[in-house]
Amino acid sequence: MTVIAIKDEFSRYPAGRYREDGPYNGQRFREDFLVPALQQNADKILIKLDGVRGYNSSFLDEAFGGLVRNGFSAAELLNRLQLESQDKSLIEEIKGYIKDQSNISTSV
Template sequence: MSKSVITIAKDFSRYPAGRYLSDGPCSGTKFREEFLIDTLNRNQHADIIFDGARGYGSSFLEEAFGGLVRLGFSKSKILEAFTFISNNDPTIPDEIIDYIDEAEEEK
């Protein structure tokens, strides 16, 4: 399994916000489509670095990661594919896992 690093502030935006593409150019949907799905489909691994951005709204995080579950990816596959790293806000990884769990419960 090859490994990459996705630094959201550098590779995507310092201002990630919104859930849908209609919410703006840096939405959770766009991040999921441009970075996450390809990693999962190629059975690769990526460290996702959350530091450096101006913050993360729940709509961005829920759509990016909970949205993967709604597209048919399992929690185990998502957690195998990604390591969530946030030194500035250590609650982000747990928040993401909560959104994944909630999306699985809704299925």
């Protein structure tokens, strides 16, 4: 299992959707951390969300919903990504972005 602890490997201060929004944006987290981890053979990827000062919704949408826009299927993501946080709303919000993007992709 691949483990990504955001506070240790990325930043304690993630924010923003795109690279121009700051150094620790959602696009960068997706492209530099999530996509490489998903492209490796690791079956499950544990993402530890706790220990950061907060997430804005655009970071979460770009990082996780963006994976569906990149071509990963929602079913695969929901199966392989294991989200860990004491904040239940964070996990549900991320799953919502993955499912929403999947619905948009299938309805287009």
